[in-house]
Amino acid sequence: MRNQITEALKNQNADYIEIRMDESSSSRIQYRGRDLEDIGRSTGSGGNVRALVNGGWGFISFNDAHNLKDKVDLAIKQARLVGNEKSNIAHMDPIQDIVEAHIDKNPLNIPLEDKKKLLDEYVEAIWSTPKIQTSTISYSDSQKKVIFANSEGSYIEQSRVDVTSRINAVAREGSDVQQYGISIGSIGDYSVIEGLHAQVKECAEKAVQMLSAPKVKGGQYTVVLDPILAGVFTHEAFGHLSESDFVYENDQMREIMVLGRKFGKPILNIVDGGAVPGYRGSYKYDDEGIPSTKTYLIKEGVLTGRLHSRETAAKMGEQPTGNARAISYSHQPIVRMSNTYIEPGSTTFEEMISGIKEGVYAKNWYGGMTSMEMFTFSAGETYMIRDGKIAELLRPVVLSGNVFSTLQNIDAIGNDLDMNQGGGCGKGGQSPLPVSNGSPHIRINDCLVGGA
Ligand SMILES: [Zn+2]
Structure with a gap:
């Protein structure tokens, strides 16, 4: 792939060109109330070419990385159509580097069923509280590798792993509705999602307590x-x-x-x-x-x-x-x-x-x-x-x-x-x-x- 990319960037008639390619895999779980609304894994890959000619940018994105050179040509053509001044981007020395993902506890090593089981426990922690009307819990993680190369000679590979979750409890009494939620996330550490039972239960309790709280005097x-x-x-x-x-x-x-x-x-x-x-x-x-x-x-x-x-x-x-x-x-x-x-x-x-x-x-x-x-x-x-x-x-x-x-x-x-x-x-x-x-x-x- 590296050769293909560097070849495609060679001998082009543009002020600047870059190619960026992504490869990602992710999983997601979503509950509304006690119902599991969505659970699954997905993978994706694709790339883009961005070219600068006379101050105008051309941008082409694609899923199929074949014929990269043609895609570069197309981005340059597009840039030429909009460019009408002198190109002006800050100077940068070329960089070659490979950056591995920062990982503590990799979510990709945890089976989807185990993630679901943990979230099931959180759903129950919310619903064991009286006066709860509904709840939403969403979880996602992703692993992504990005290759970046430009016409100035930079070539960088970077990987990252992301974890996020949002947990929200809604309490109701008559027509009065109150809610409380928490957002959690990390770069490369699934353990931030674990052991939140007490905190999740507290979300539900706080939502309920707010039902009987007074309003502020503005x-x-x-x-x-x-x-x-x-x-x-x-x-x-x-x-x-x-x-x-x-x-x-x-x-x-x-x-x-x-x-x-x-x-x-x-x-x-x-x-x-x-x-x-x-x-x-x-x-x-x-x-x-x-x-x-x-x-x-x-x-x-x-x-x-x-x-x-x-x-x-x-x-x-x-x-x-x-x-x-x-x-x-x-x-x-x-x-x-x-x-x-x-x-x-x-x-x-x-x-x-x-x-x-x-x-x-x-x-x-x-x-x-x-x-x-x-x-x-x-x-x-x-x-x-x-x-x-x-x-x-x-x-x-x-x-x-x-x-x-x-x-x-x-x-x-x-x-x-x-x-x-x-x-x-x-x-x-x-x-x-x-x-x-x-x-x-x-x-x-x-x-x-x-x-x-
Ligand atoms: Zn913002």
């Missing part, structure tokens, strides 16, 4: 976010604004996302990095064969970086960061996050809540949306904070505001960083892309809190 509060909700906030509300394709194409955002501008207090550090090891967003090279990095988006409260592909780096006169990613061979790489998190500070959780007379402790994540700098997020679990202590359970709240003023209002950062490894990111029709996000506990002043 208003401005000092709010403490747990690592899950703070991590999702960091990814959704801020991280996407750091993706340079978005910044480059959006005049309003370019005026806001000015490097050197103060975005928060000096305690605030926000990082994105595929080079940070051991998480679902970790990788050695992105889908343009660029080495992953660790990028400070915000350092000591100041906007210091953003995420790039080769093209956005060149167009904005900045260094590539290794953030061009594609969910599969049938998609082009676009600028994406990897592992995005707020770096830990020195405040303990007790110190953080000790001075709060009346505040809100918002945990877990249920859903939300962002529109430019505005966000609305639903917490999955909420408590009042009274006189410096965690007080009564509330119905889950909705937090909303402007991401930039919210970042400015973060006045305490915990020492207890934790990462969300479940779920994935969606952008430009490519979902779910494996990413992680996280944060320690953080405290936000003057946050708008509403009932769900």
Whole structure:
């Protein structure tokens, strides 16, 4: 295959060409209530050619890798049709490398029946709780090998193994419905799925407890976010604004996302990095064969970086960061996050809540949306904070505001960083892309809190 690929890239009349080939196998299990809705294994393979001519890209994807040279020709022809300027991508020295998958407990060595048996136990753990109306449990794992080669002489093989699961319990009393869920994931370690019986049972119990919890009195509060909700906030509300394709194409955002501008207090550090090891967003090279990095988006409260592909780096006169990613061979790489998190500070959780007379402790994540700098997020679990202590359970709240003023209002950062490894990111029709996000506990002043 390697010869075929390097031959196909030789002596072509284009500014740049790359070939990327995937080979993957995956398994999935899905329950709705007690019913097993889907169980199975699948395998897939395919590839693509991306060519750059006069600033225009051509892209051809395929399942059958025969006649690669013809596919390269086609991609070049397509690129020639749209190109109308000078090609401009950041310089990169060629790389040759083979990267093995990081594996602790390989899900591919576990029979599908054993996975099902474990999930059956989780289904029963939920349904043994009274007032449960329904539940959903999904599980998937995948193994993927990606070959990347380009006309500059790079040839990289990378393998990875992914595991994710989402478990959700729904309780009901009359017309009142409450739910609680957890997302779990890892890069190459099935054991994160095992032994969750107590946690799963707790999901069901929390959903039921919320049925009798009061609603919050809406208003401005000092709010403490747990690592899950703070991590999702960091990814959704801020991280996407750091993706340079978005910044480059959006005049309003370019005026806001000015490097050197103060975005928060000096305690605030926000990082994105595929080079940070051991998480679902970790990788050695992105889908343009660029080495992953660790990028400070915000350092000591100041906007210091953003995420790039080769093209956005060149167009904005900045260094590539290794953030061009594609969910599969049938998609082009676009600028994406990897592992995005707020770096830990020195405040303990007790110190953080000790001075709060009346505040809100918002945990877990249920859903939300962002529109430019505005966000609305639903917490999955909420408590009042009274006189410096965690007080009564509330119905889950909705937090909303402007991401930039919210970042400015973060006045305490915990020492207890934790990462969300479940779920994935969606952008430009490519979902779910494996990413992680996280944060320690953080405290936000003057946050708008509403009932769900
Ligand atoms: Zn996202």
